[in-house]
Amino acid sequence: MNWGAIAAIYRFEMARFFRTLTQSFVSPVISTSLYFVVFGAAIGSRIDEVEGVSYGAFIVPGLIMLTVMTQAISNASFGIYFPKFIGTIYELLSAPVNFLEIVMGYVGAAATKALFIGIVILVTSAFFVDLTIQNPLAMLAFLMLTCLSFALLGFIIGIWAGNFEQLQLVPLLVVTPLVFLGGSFYSISMLPPVWQTITLFNPVVYLISGFRWSFFGLADVPIGLSLLAITGFTLLCLAVIWWIFKTGWRIRT
Amino acid sequence: MAAMVEIRDLRKVYAGGFEALKGASLDIEEGEILALLGPNGAGKTTLISTICGITLPTSGQITVGGHDVVHDYRHARNLIGLVPQEINLEPFEKVINTVRFSRGLFGKPRNDALIEDVLRKLSLWDKRDARIMELSGGMKRRVLIAKALSHEPRVLFLDEPTAGVDVELRRDMWETVAELKRDGVTIILTTHYIEEAEAIADRIGVINKGEILLVEAKDNLMTRMGQKELRVELTAPLTALPEALARFDVTLSDEGCTLIYSYDTSADRSGIAQVMSALNGAGLAVRDMQTKQNSLEDIFVGLVSDKEGAA
Ligand SMILES: Nc1ncnc2c1ncn2[C@@H]1O[C@H](COP(=O)(O)OP(=O)(O)O)[C@@H](O)[C@H]1O
Ligand SMILES: [Mg+2]
Numbered sequence: 052m053n054w055g056a057i058a059a060i061y062r063f064e065m066a067r068f069f070r071t072l073t074q075s076f077v078s079p080v081i082s083t084s085l086y087f088v089v090f091g092a093a094i095g096s097r098i099d100e101v102e103g104v105s106y107g108a109f110i111v112p113g114l115i116m117l118t119v120m121t122q123a124i125s126n127a128s129f130g131i132y133f134p135k136f137i138g139t140i141y142e143l144l145s146a147p148v149n150f151l152e153i154v155m156g157y158v159g160a161a162a163t164k165a166l167f168i169g170i171v172i173l174v175t176s177a178f179f180v181d182l183t184i185q186n187p188l189a190m191l192a193f194l195m196l197t198c199l200s201f202a203l204l205g206f207i208i209g210i211w212a213g214n215f216e217q218l219q220l221v222p223l224l225v226v227t228p229l230v231f232l233g234g235s236f237y238s239i240s241m242l243p244p245v246w247q248t249i250t251l252f253n254p255v256v257y258l259i260s261g262f263r264w265s266f267f268g269l270a271d272v273p274i275g276l277s278l279l280a281i282t283g284f285t286l287l288c289l290a291v292i293w294w295i296f297k298t299g300w301r302i303r304t
Numbered sequence: 305m306a307a308m309v310e311i312r313d314l315r316k317v318y319a320g321g322f323e324a325l326k327g328a329s330l331d332i333e334e335g336e337i338l339a340l341l342g343p344n345g346a347g348k349t350t351l352i353s354t355i356c357g358i359t360l361p362t363s364g365q366i367t368v369g370g371h372d373v374v375h376d377y378r379h380a381r382n383l384i385g386l387v388p389q390e391i392n393l394e395p396f397e398k399v400i401n402t403v404r405f406s407r408g409l410f411g412k413p414r415n416d417a418l419i420e421d422v423l424r425k426l427s428l429w430d431k432r433d434a435r436i437m438e439l440s441g442g443m444k445r446r447v448l449i450a451k452a453l454s455h456e457p458r459v460l461f462l463d464e465p466t467a468g469v470d471v472e473l474r475r476d477m478w479e480t481v482a483e484l485k486r487d488g489v490t491i492i493l494t495t496h497y498i499e500e501a502e503a504i505a506d507r508i509g510v511i512n513k514g515e516i517l518l519v520e521a522k523d524n525l526m527t528r529m530g531q532k533e534l535r536v537e538l539t540a541p542l543t544a545l546p547e548a549l550a551r552f553d554v555t556l557s558d559e560g561c562t563l564i565y566s567y568d569t570s571a572d573r574s575g576i577a578q579v580m581s582a583l584n585g586a587g588l589a590v591r592d593m594q595t596k597q598n599s600l601e602d603i604f605v606g607l608v609s610d611k612e613g614a615a
Contacts, residue, residue: 142451
């Protein structure tokens with residue numbers, strides 16, 4: 052293993068993040084606050100509580116998940132797409148590194164950034180609502196796994212994308228709708244029965260439900276199923292990455 | 305000892321079906337400067353990209369320092385520095401960070417003294433905290449070189465390093481190359497400027513349409529180039545060479561209207577005076593005369609068109 056190379060990529064990517072720290076920090080704080088104003092105040096005034104939890108607190112896990120997933124994807128996809136776009140990828144290809152090391156550097160950095168933003172949102176939320184986290188360890192584990200698996204997905208998208216539109220297509224057309232419809236801001240049980248069944252085909256439901264369980268002990272689906280889903284998703288992404296590694300798909304001509 | 309870089313029967317067919325390299329073989333010795341000369345589209349960049357791991361060979365073998373570039377890529381690439389033809393740099397990065405990053409990618413520990421030394425040699429030290437986008441084209445080219453040198457390569461590939469670069473920077477670059485050679489670094493550079501190959505190379509390879517047409521020590525090529533011709537136009541055509549001129553290397557051409565005398569500029573005497581007096585002695589009237597030097601360009605054009613004629 053070329054650990055030095057992994058560290059170099061990781062540091063280089065993190066430096067990009069810290070260079071724009073204000074932006075990286077301020078924008079999630081502002082958007083979280085906006086969500087609380089809009090959802091918390093507007094809807095929260097109609098819905099008092101969901102399954103015994105105040106609506107404001109109820110949406111916190113979904114809000115964190117929504118942001119963390121989109122951030123992990125966009126950071127990782129941009130991280131590997133940008134060198135392809137401006138040509139600096141030549142350096143990665145001609146260095147004594149293998150694909151796994153490249154993945155660890157970029158995905159590691161993207162997951163770290165997403166985790167950082169997730170924590171910023173969590174802390175910001177605490178200013179708006181009373182938060183108690185029943186199972187902090189499970190909460191952290193879920194958060195980290197989500198950051199990792201969606202950064203892996205983002206990396207795959209970045210390798211696949213041939214232009215900037217494609218880079219934004221998957222997050223925009225697939226991930227955002229799945230997350231919004233995945234129970235970020237409501238409980239599945241609030242839906243009509245037909246929709247409840249349809250929703251169960253949305254993989255994001257399992258992640259959000261599990262994450263919410265770690266906060267409140269409430270879940271739409273059994274926690275074991277949530278764990279299985281996130282682990283399965285991570286393994287799937289790893290398998291695709293491994294296949295790209297084997298075939299050199301879209302990397303080496 | 306085996307050559308530093310060994311290329312055997314290298315073929316590269318791109319995904320579209322275009323054959324950019326048609327079975328190239330080449331040995332590059334440790335410590336030499338090899339100039340690869342060829343027109344645009346000849347396959348120079350493809351050759352370098354395949355050695356460095358940016359593209360995969362379709363068939364054939366390449367070793368660098370005895371390590372196969374596909375199977376033992378880590379050891380092979382550890383030895384290689386690459387300065388690409390295109391200026392590919394991240395516009396928002398600081399010079400020093402991008403150079404440090406290159407060293408890191410090669411798994412080498414941080415070494416500020418070495419980075420400083422490299423940047424100073426390339427006159428980049430004052431610009432170390434500048435962002436790439438603030439630099440001129442020539443400066444960016446130097447940053448690419450600094451990145452390649454940051455991990456102390458034993459073999460350096462420079463792909464058209466002086467294309468579109470002003471005269472001063474070109475001289476600087478040649479000086480840098482000469483210095484690296486003194487440190488024992490093997491250097492392969494591509495160019496389509498013949499003067500550049502002449503100025504710094506030990507050996508010159510000519511490549512065209514995916515084939516290596518010739519690899520020869522520069523001095524041999526220079527000797528060939530040292531041949532000059534004296535062409536004498538006569539007022540009246542000759543049917544045969546006069547007796548008096550038979551002992552010189554003289555031939556008749558243009559249906560007897562022109563005499564061509566070949567001589568070596570590096571010889572003690574050119575023999576021109578003798579030829580002229582022999583002409584006088586034979587009573588031949590001269591209309592005009594001119595001398596012509598063989599240049600590397602002629603050799604090059606000759607090689608390329610020979611091949612095309614044969615094909
Ligand atoms: N990625 C590619 N796909 C298809 N053809 C390519 C690719 N890269 C280069 N070529 C073709 O291969 C030939 C050799 O190109 P190149 O190696 O860049 O030549 P040079 O560096 O000598 O100018 C050219 O005809 C070029 O169009
Ligand atoms: Mg080229």
